Structure formats: C-alpha cells, structure tokens
Amino acid sequence: MTIVQPSGGGQAGRSSGSGLADVIDTILDKGLVIDAYVRVSLVGIELLTIDVRVVVASVDTYLRFAEAVNRLDLSQTGQKGLPDLMQDITQGGSKSKTKGALEGAGEKLRDLIGEPEEEEEEEEPAPRRKRRER
C-alpha cells in the first residue's frame, strides 16, 4: 500500500498491510464467483462472514453528521483539552447505536473470533520475488 501524502511531492511511503474492512469490502464482494462455473462438486462450507454486515439506518447517519457539526463547534470555542474529551465521550456514548456498516462488520467478526483489531499489521517485510521472463 502506498500512502500518497495530501501535500503531494511523491513522498510515497510503502506498507503492505490493509485493514479488515478493506479486505471484507474486496474479497466478499468482488472476484469470480465459483457457483457460476462449478456446480456438481461445490462444497457448501459454512462462512462466518455472511451475516456480519450491519445496516445503518439513515437517521443514525444524520445524527452522526449533526454530532460532527457539534464537535466542530466545540473545537472552535477554543476550550483547550475539553474538545478531545468531549469527542471521546460523544463517540463512546453513541457507539452502540451508530456504527458504520464496515466498522460494524469488523466488530462483529472480532466478536465472533475474539481477535484484537489491527492484528493484521505486518511484522515481516514483503518477500522479494524474482521474476523471470517466459
């Protein structure tokens, strides 16, 4: 993964980790669907991931946007130290009723598995490969 700094300048840092939400987004929704090609030998293994998506009602989304405006107000009143505290409280308090679909999916998966978040960060460098022309 390359991070392109918003200020530009081609300072592209590299890391090959990607979050759980990205993975779910990609490999559960995209790619060739085997059912379209194979029928007779298909094995239906139970997938833990099928029901994990959390649908977010639009009202929740609206309230979250309104909260964001509120946070902006707090940070603009210049009460140093307080805004961050308030933000934490607001986010913590609203967590149960307002979570994004993918965050929700990730949380549910972690609930199922008991895995800590961000465990996917790579500790090993990406392997180097030699590529030979055919």
Add this chain to the structure above:
Amino acid sequence: MPPSRGKSETGRRTVKGRSAPRESEKAASTPAPSGQDTSAEATTASYIYGIVPADVELASDVHGVGDPPGKVELVRHGEIAALISDVPVEHPLGRPQDLFAHQRLLDDTAAEVPVLPLRFGAVVKTPQAVVDELLTPHHEEFLAVLRDLEGRAQFVVRGRYNEEKVIGEILAENAEAARLREQIRGLPEEATWDARIRLGEVIGQAVEASRETDTQTLARALASVCVAVAVREPSHEWDAAHLALLVETDRRADVEAVLDEFGHQWGDRVTLRLSGPLAPYDFVGSPE
C-alpha cells in the same frame, strides 16, 4: 520445493507468498490429505483462491486459509492452473486470518503474474474436480483473460474527507445548515431532535454531492493513465472517492503523479491513499 505436479523448468515464474504463521508449526505433523480422497465421507475439500497461467511456480511454504493454514498448491491443466489448498469441511471459514490469507495470497501473486481472483469461500470436493469442472471446461476463456491481464494489476484509490474542513465549507455555503447549527447550539439533544436530524440530512446530502463531483473528477483524470477505472461504493460516510484501477504496472508512476496532483489541489481537504498492486477483483466478471 514446488508441488509435485509442477516440474521445475527454467522460465517459470515463482510466486512465494508468505510463510505459514508460527502457530501452524504445531500442525506440521498432521498428515496433509493430498486431495485424492474420493470417498463419500471426505473430511477435506479443495479451497480455490484463483487461476493463474500454468508456467507459474509456487514456493514451497505458502499457506492459505484454515486452522492450521492449509498448504497452497497448484493444480494445472493445459496452460492454466488453480491455486488451491485443502480445508476441513466441518469447520466454518471466515475468521479474519482466513480473509487475510485469501487476499494476501492473491495480492502477492498479482504482484508477479496475472491472476483471476475468486471470491472468498470457493470450495469444491477434490483437486480433480477443480480440473474437471473448473479448469477444463473454461480453459480458453480463462486463458484469454489471463493473457489480457499480463503486465497489469489492480490498485485501489480511496479519498477521505477531512471532516472539519468539509463541514466548515458546507456551513459557509449552505444557509439552512448554518441556521440549523445556530438553532441547536448549546441546547440539549431532546429539545433539538428534529433540527439535528435535518442538519444531519443537509450535511449528508452536501457530502454526497461533493463525493459525486470529486469521484467523477478523479476518475476522469485517472482514466487517461489506467486501462480501466471502476467506481466503488463508498465504504465510509466521509469517503471522497473510492475507485478501483486496472493499471499497466509500468505506468504506476503516472498514476501516482496524477494522485500527487490531486493531493496538491485538494490540500488537506482530502487524504488520498493508494493500495496495490492487488489482484484484479473488480475487473473479473462472472457469466450470468
């Protein structure tokens, strides 16, 4: 060393993937069923990751989904091959480790050779079934797509709005939003429920309109340096753009140059992130 099916020849391209995580070492003594089990009570099946050209070689210690992670093998037919591993049929799949294993193998492969990625969870009874039912009937079709993908890989671009900046813009430009903000300022939630919902709705609509514009602008600019561009659904409410790109790998610098340009232009309003190379998940279709 490579799986027994693959005769090592010079000219093959090697995909190394990643070594098995340490926790799997304890399972090294478990005999790995080689998939020739055709009995009705088979306890393992073949998990399929993707399809690659047959001239690809696999490093010896690549592992995939399952607990312990199954050893990834290549099963070849003609000029194509499938990346597979044994999985026990009685255990559900889909732990985060499984999802990561699936994607990592495919992305590592895509960095080296063309690959048709399968959606997570594709399992058939035996390696022989992979050949008979998947590779043989669709050999020409898959081969054609693999040739088309030679030298290309997918990248994903995501732009994320700076919440504060964008809300500031909206409040400055949208009179209703500004009025509602004054109306609810300092009042308890219960007293301003309707106003809050309306304010959120106005903000949401403005963000959506902004996202549409920014996505189109970015997609148009990238189209000139990409083989194809696919607009993805936003996966976050502050997404400014979410695009999948099919890129000639030797034109990657051009893609990065376009993104740098947008980085300058958008300043701290949007944070852009480019991931890749990835397997071309967004550019392989399935027949209806």
